[in-house]
Amino acid sequence: MKKNKGKVCLVGAGPGDPGLITVKGLECLKKAAVVVYDHLANRSLLQNVPPLAKMVYVGKKGAFHSQSQEGINALLVREARRGKIVVRLKGGDPFVFGRGGEEAEALAEAGVPFEVVPGVTSAIAVPAYAGIPVTHRDFVSDVAFVTGHEKDEQGASPPDWKALARIGTVVFLMGWRNLAEIARKLVGAGRDPKTPTAVVEWGTLSRQRVVVGTLASIAGEVFRAKIKPPTVIIVGSVVNLRRKINWFEKKPLFGRRILVTRPRSQAGELSRLLSAEGADVVEFPAIEIRPPKNFKALDKAIRNIRRFDWVLWTSVNGVQAFFDRWVHLKKDIRDLAGIRFAAVGPATAKAIEKFHLKVSAVAEEYRAEGLLRAMSRHPLKGKTVLVARAEVARVLLPEKLKKMGARVTEVAAYRMKFPVHRRRELVQLMTKPPIDCLTFASSATVENFSRLLGKSHFHLAKSIPVASIGPLTTRTVRKAGFSRIIQPRQATIPHLASAILDKLKKQTRMD
Ligand code: SAH
Numbered sequence: 001m002k003k004n005k006g007k008v009c010l011v012g013a014g015p016g017d018p019g020l021i022t023v024k025g026l027e028c029l030k031k032a033a034v035v036v037y038d039h040l041a042n043r044s045l046l047q048n049v050p051p052l053a054k055m056v057y058v059g060k061k062g063a064f065h066s067q068s069q070e071g072i073n074a075l076l077v078r079e080a081r082r083g084k085i086v087v088r089l090k091g092g093d094p095f096v097f098g099r100g101g102e103e104a105e106a107l108a109e110a111g112v113p114f115e116v117v118p119g120v121t122s123a124i125a126v127p128a129y130a131g132i133p134v135t136h137r138d139f140v141s142d143v144a145f146v147t148g149h150e151k152d153e154q155g156a157s158p159p160d161w162k163a164l165a166r167i168g169t170v171v172f173l174m175g176w177r178n179l180a181e182i183a184r185k186l187v188g189a190g191r192d193p194k195t196p197t198a199v200v201e202w203g204t205l206s207r208q209r210v211v212v213g214t215l216a217s218i219a220g221e222v223f224r225a226k227i228k229p230p231t232v233i234i235v236g237s238v239v240n241l242r243r244k245i246n247w248f249e250k251k252p253l254f255g256r257r258i259l260v261t262r263p264r265s266q267a268g269e270l271s272r273l274l275s276a277e278g279a280d281v282v283e284f285p286a287i288e289i290r291p292p293k294n295f296k297a298l299d300k301a302i303r304n305i306r307r308f309d310w311v312l313w314t315s316v317n318g319v320q321a322f323f324d325r326w327v328h329l330k331k332d333i334r335d336l337a338g339i340r341f342a343a344v345g346p347a348t349a350k351a352i353e354k355f356h357l358k359v360s361a362v363a364e365e366y367r368a369e370g371l372l373r374a375m376s377r378h379p380l381k382g383k384t385v386l387v388a389r390a391e392v393a394r395v396l397l398p399e400k401l402k403k404m405g406a407r408v409t410e411v412a413a414y415r416m417k418f419p420v421h422r423r424r425e426l427v428q429l430m431t432k433p434p435i436d437c438l439t440f441a442s443s444a445t446v447e448n449f450s451r452l453l454g455k456s457h458f459h460l461a462k463s464i465p466v467a468s469i470g471p472l473t474t475r476t477v478r479k480a481g482f483s484r485i486i487q488p489r490q491a492t493i494p495h496l497a498s499a500i501l502d503k504l505k506k507q508t509r510m511d
Contacts, residue, residue: 006080008107010100012093012119013041017129017204020120021045028117032087034079036072040091040122040230044283047264049087054079069099073106080112093121097147097173121145123171126203126232130210131246132239139237140168148175148182148233161189169236176229180219186235187215196239201227206255206280207433208248212239251278252505256436259429261286261445263416266316269347270439273497277505284429286445286452288419289317292391292412298325301386301411305335308409309383310360312375314344314368314397315390319351321413322388340378344371346492367470367491368397372404381405388413418448426452430460437486437500441469441493443476450480467500469493 009028014020021029029035029048037046038059046055058072072088079086094100094116107114123145127134134143144167146159164170165186175182179199187193193216201209213221215235222231248254257280260267264285271281292298301308302325313319326333333355342361343349349362361378363370384407387398391412398408429435430453438461440446446468453461458481465484468474470491477485486503488495 004083006083007113008076008080008086008088009115009117010088010094010103011117013045013089013091014120015092015122015125015204016042018042018044020125020204022117025117025119028087031085033084034086035089036075037089041089069102073103076103076107077110077112093119096121096123122203122232123173126200127234129204129208129248130198130200131242132198132234133241134169134171134238136238136241142167143169146170146172148172148178161185165189165191169238172233175233176231179222183215183219191215195235196237198234198239199227200232203232206278252501254278256280256504257282257433258437258439259284259435260439261449262441263287263289265289269493270497277501282429284426286448288417290415290417292415297411298413299329301409302326302329302331307384308339308386310340310342310385312342312385312387313348316348316351318389318413319348323355342371342375367472368394372400391415416444423452427457435464437465437467437504439467440473440477443473446473446476446480467496469496
């Protein structure tokens with residue numbers, strides 16, 4: 001009999017910053033067949049889930065009612081019994097006000113195997129990102145985590161306010177709605193109304209906002225600042241330390257919303273570099289990478305690969321698509337012996353080197369002209385060159401190679417698709433909280449982006465600074481009607497990221 005290997009992993013997603021999931025939590029996501037998640041678990045973590053996994057969103061904003069909690073429990077049991085690895089991804093830590101305890105009980109009762117992967121709770125991490133250590137030797141020696149949402153914890157006894165009033169640091173989760181009441185009750189139980197109090201909205205993310213006051217003033221200040229949930233409330237003298245150690249909001253791109261338009265498979269590097277500087281990165285792929293309309297030409301080239309002296313790639317996508325097909329055709333890597341490889345830029349070269357292949361010519365920047373320059377150092381007369389690239393591409397490269405004496409075969413390794421179905425999503429993105437910078441790493445993304453917005457909505461983007469990777473893309477950016485352009489000295493992603501940093505950082509550091 002086949003063994004049923006189904007199980008449930010209750011995984012803490014961390015408080016928001018996707019980097020704060022644990023190594024073990026990430027491993028669980030990577031092998032999940034079903035992921036059940038709610039609204040506080042950062043969506044970008046879901047990119048780690050295998051493409052065919054089933055995704056179930058169960059997080060309504062506000063309180064769960066018991067019915068839906070029962071529904072979630074039943075879902076977890078059902079999927080695990082089908083032999084699936086189910087990840088129940090919960091914001092923060094699953095056992096800190098996350099109802100993870102109830103889910104674990106239900107699984108235990110049903111006899112379904114489960115594991116708990118603790119997470120970084122918002123109760124500690126959110127204060128930390130606001131520059132507030134929940135304990136400090138010079139100030140307090142105890143800390144309490146309290147739910148501010150008494151109604152949600154049906155059956156649980158209400159907090160002992162007298163006891164809480166004597167605890168050094170008190171951290172409230174789910175307390176936004178009852179903030180005034182919480183402050184009043186603490187003061188009523190003997191806490192000094194002048195006790196420093198902070199409220200942190202969307203902590204650990206670039207959109208984090210913090211309001212600081214006293215127990216007496218905080219409700220009014222939060223109301224005036226229009227702070228909305230989710231929030232963490234911190235009461236105690238440690239709040240004063242924020243003045244000294246507020247580190248996260250000092251990041252140069254903190255609070256800057258930057259749109260990354262690269263295709264999903266490539267957005268990673270730029271997004272990572274910008275997030276590391278504190279930016280709020282919004283990914284909107286203005287291009288989708290798809291297989292070519294047919295594989296005939298590519299397959300023929302791969303089958304006859306020994307006839308070529310050179311293979312040239314003009315993008316990371318081309319390299320990936322080529323080798324995906326190579327594996328699909330069950331070809332042997334030894335057939336590449338003796339062939340030389342060329343790449344249009346450092347990132348493409350790196351993609352080739354991942355296959356343990358040495359690259360003989362690399363353009364210093366991401367442009368056909370650069371690649372031609374690199375190739376001109378090699379004798380090309382009479383040599384056969386395979387160019388594996390997108391279905392529609394500039395003719396410059398093959399033509400110039402021919403002029404250099406090469407015999408060129410061009411094949412489409414992939415196709416770029418216009419994401420027409422995402423028009424509404426883009427318009428919404430551009431209208432809500434303002435975008436501070438648009439980024440383009442190819443002409444095609446610029447063209448698709450403007451076409452998606454259309455004439456009727458182009459005004460939403462027109463005055464936003466645009467970061468363009470290099471001269472060719474910049475030409476397209478200008479043609480599209482943008483005028484505030486940032487262009488790095490060299491056309492690479494790291495240079496693009498630092499050009500954005502220089503530009504946007506200067507504007508923030510006026511204070
Ligand atoms: N298990 C979670 C808490 C779930 S209860 C944990 O360990 O963090 C939901 C509450 O968590 C919210 O109402 C809010 O008080 C808090 N919270 C979670 N993420 C937050 C964030 N990024 N910023 C502010 N508060 C957050």
